[in-house]
Amino acid sequence: MRIGTLLKTLFCVGIATAYPNFKDILPNGNEVPHPCKANYVWHGVGHNNPLGGGSRNQFGLDFKTAGLSWTPELCRKDSDGDGRTNGEELGDPECVWKTGSFPSRLSDITHPGVCTLSDGSICDADKGGVDCQVEDGLKNCNVLKEPETLNTTIRFPETAVPAEETTYSCMIFNLPSDKDYHLMAYEPNIDNEMVMHHIIIYGCDPNEDPVPDEQLNTVTKCGMSAGSNCNQMIGLWGVGRPGYCIDGPMGFRIGQGGFKQAALEFHWNNPQLKSNLKDSSGVTLYYTPKLRANDAGIMSTGQMNLEIPPGQQSYTVVGKCHSECSRKLIQAPINIFWAKNHMHYLGHEMNIKVYRDGVYYTELTNEVIYNYDSPVEKTYSTAVQVLPGDEIVTTCKFKSLSRPKTTFFGDATSDEMCFGFLAFYPVANMPFSTCTAWKDIPICNLWIQKEHNDCKWVDFMFRNVNETKRVRDEVMANCKPFGNCLSECKATLQILFAEHPCMKGDVYELIKDQSLKLDNKEMQAFIVAVDSCKAEMAADVYLRNLTNDNTSGADRLGGISLLLVSLIMYMMIK
Template sequence: MRIETFLKTLACVSIATAYPNFKDILPNGNGVPHPCKANYVWHGVGHTNPLGGGSRNQFGLDFKAAGTSWTPELCRKDSDGDGRTNGEELGDPNCVWKQGDFPSRLKDITHPGVCTLSDGSVCDADKGWVDCQVEDGLKNCDVMKEPETLNATIRFPETAVPAEETTYSCMIFNLPSDQDYHLMAYEPYIDNEMVMHHIVIYGCDPTGRKDSDGDGRTNGEELGDPDCVWKQGDFPSRLTDITHPGVCTLSDGSVCDADKGWVDCQVEDGLKNCEVMKEPETLNETIRFPETAVPAEETTYSCMIFNLPSDQDYHLMAYEPYIDNEMVMHHILIYGCDPNEDPVPDEQLNTVTKCGMGAGGSCNKMIGLWAVGFPGYCIDGPMGFRFGKSGFKQAAIEFHWNNPQRVADWKDSSGVTLYYTPKLRANDAAIMQTGQSHIEIPPGQQSYTVVGKCHSECTRTLIQAPINIFWATNHMHYLGHEMNIQVYRDGVFYTELTNDAIYNYDSPVETKYSTAVQVLPGDEIVTTCKYKSLSRPKTTFFGDATSDEMCFGFMAFYPAANMPFSTCTAWKDISMCNLWITREHEECKWSDFMFVNVNETKRVKDEVMANCKPFGNCLSECKATLEVLFAEHPCMKGDVYELIRQMSLQLDNKEMQAFIVAADSCKAEMAADAYLQNLQNDNTNGSDRLGGISSVLLTLIVYIMKK
């Protein structure tokens, strides 16, 4: 049988017989171990075939009789007769599990349809159909017991599994070569049986010079290992001029005719079709970090401020990334620095500094961005990003390095090439940001939705006249699987700006409009992000690292003057315009509350600090004070109080932190009081209802007795 046919057969069997929907409606249904072999899962729990399909075992018969549902009766039944209930075997001993919840126990799971003894062996009654001889395989492999036999374990380093249905991943490793050997046996080590489909081991041509794509260069030459000496963990002998070993390319870089049918060069050529880059007036300048050590930290933001040409006005029309170390580069942002503020001194220019998320200071007007998967950007229209004599004179470039393995010896000198022209377009452009910065994704979710609204009252404040959006893109991390940005006008859906029905962090989609989409003051812009957290055992929060999550949309628009402040993200249901423009939310003047210690603000703070004890017990006078403030003061209610708490920590406001700790000293007691009050209200209402029911029952009993 040809190997292609064999692999297709395996895939077909897996899809046809796994019954994943049944596994999802049983506690730990995806992780029932095979009783005869460690690290193997019995996928068809209700079948005699471990892969599913065919005849049912006794648990499968009981499951069918229960309507293929996890019922209390099925849970308490001992289908295989080994003295443990089905619930005890599947991690739900109290029979309280519901689909979508985590079972009360996630380990020590056993098979409810295979009778096993206390020592783990299969009962005699089931030995006839549980084939342990096959599963025990290598235990009877005599060559493994020979004294001359050696062994080596080859494992992938811990690697993120892409959020795709099918992925083939490979790793080349060295074999012992001091003498000749015969490979006599191999045994799998399955770390994640939820995704592993098959493993194939290939021997590499001992001449080491295979040319897979037939373009006259060996795979080693194309991948930077021309002498075939690279080992995992080493740096290849060449890090530049890398080419694709699976795509035949000619000396001029074009794709061979044989591969043109499947390589989409229209997309891959990106900036090669950027006409403005070919105009004789167009100038370019490459801005790169000096070679800089990448910190051995999962997430680092580093910035560098540099001068822009300022002898006259220019429009930035295109930019192209120069990625020196793709192992760490997550994204690059370019910010213009406010020309009305004092310029950064020369001695601080072209110096790399840690900067956090955002370049900070006066350099806060985004004019360009690159993320993994983007070829760069080219503007083709009546607009450009202005800099020079009457525009930005300095800019900041921000790197996000992602180093989850915390490698200590990596360096990077990436950057961007800016293409700009003195041939000014009719409009200045800018970039708007929308989305949600409060994210808490529960673990184990098939789909979890987060929404960020740029409310109509915000666009009335921020957008001074109509703007025209000509480009947009979505941004989430690895849990993101679907995202869109929609515009509502007068409360009714108007248009869609982006729609990634299948989002892939590593392959971002750019939406370009042949006709710009007009957005008006008073429109509502809604950013919706959906996440799949089945792979996470804990809550995932908003954050910088790719193991955290984000929910942002970026939209380029013109004219820039019509929206001077172009950030309209949200924190829960609080829009940024409330925070930074009006500095007020539902009558809470949060900025005064946090930073201006006068009048009403001073009264509230003094009252709390006088009656409450930070890090102490809940005092009765404190609780009385807080009950009034939490009920009446607009800055101590709901989301805005939670935001003030968070900002006090982020901004390291010691005075506000002391106030928050004092106010929280009675938090548990007040929550308990509220719970008891609700319980009392429920009981009062319930007593009335129960009294009515009792009267009816009494009437019926009397009526029956009289008859």
């Protein structure tokens, strides 16, 4: 009996792990969209189940007849009978694609196994077999059954969705604050499924000045952050999830002793660049005055420096929250009760592991088959304790067979991410909760550093912060982007480089890097203006050192190297 059970288990594992390989031997096999669910991918292209396995659709039957390979005969077939050949639907209309190459068309892909009419509707013959319903509502959430539980719904006013592939929009609002509450659950109210990609709820720092009333309930473009003081994640929703419910001895504190304001961040995905779309989605928050024993928080881990080469069967990226970083960030033991992996459509495997004193301790997540459309939220019946000094290692694996160019970190679904989200208690006076990596430097080190050096680099990237506006205005008034290094620009920068903590070393380089990756146009203009004089200022430093009789030979050699680099940069700017 045990051997039979083992064989059944191995057989099921074989099915579960084998079907993704079939996608690799079909043109655009990793990019076939669900015919009636926006932002969903049909992973098991030859199966009636979008996730693969089980009964085959007609394309799957034809694929099997073709020997589980892409042949000219299979390409020229119209398996679903909608008037388009399988090759036309999968981006290989000439039927010349070979495994390992790129199809002639990488966009406007349709499903070869589901009959779809020209208006996008499902043919009558397939309507009964294609599930177009998105799961809605929270089931078995005990807190919703408690008589003390209250709720409030926050929605965007009807807002035009920009004709851009990716838009981040935010709205700050007041939370109930007559007493202390614990936020225990939330569920989305999706108005426009065609564009909604994800929603994040951020708590606004109660120790900072509140956002003025006139700025509340107003939708603004925001990049990947709701605002300088609204950056502490207390909820997130993505495609494929009904919401989230906390059943346990913890909750996110709102009200008099907690968050009094929060922000909604919407990610709209509009790859067709349609100009007539609108959205008024929102969330319903469930909160209770029946306080739990602990306050909860969410921290993120991962890697932001992503450069995924094209055509890779598997490409691994690792982000480490080193022990020094976690010792600063986690000031007391925390108990992790929920964890979630997050990548985009190239992601195919991900795990988060904890090491203690250099030795493997435990695993927080492990998705051997990662599926962006069906996110797995790992919850623990017994919370996992993580200590200050533990190393948290996030490993993401990407499959880029469908991409002809390098894929970078970014907010669009065509970009990639490598994030883990860990919900925990108690908060224990933690600072901003992130331990992702930027290049080889854990961001939490830089965040702690900004606290010590009085540089709030996230604040610095947003114009609505007074100090940022002052520095930007000075630079833009005195410097000429892409032009000559003006004397007034040099004088302004000499003061800023000497006195302003956000203009120094690694912190400035981080701000520069993130401005490019987050496509922050205002910050990019500022950086170009600063760079108009950096090379010449480096040359000035060398010339001053050259006149110093005490300069050693080694210093002179280093100075010559710096001068050569500076002169090359200066000539390029000219």
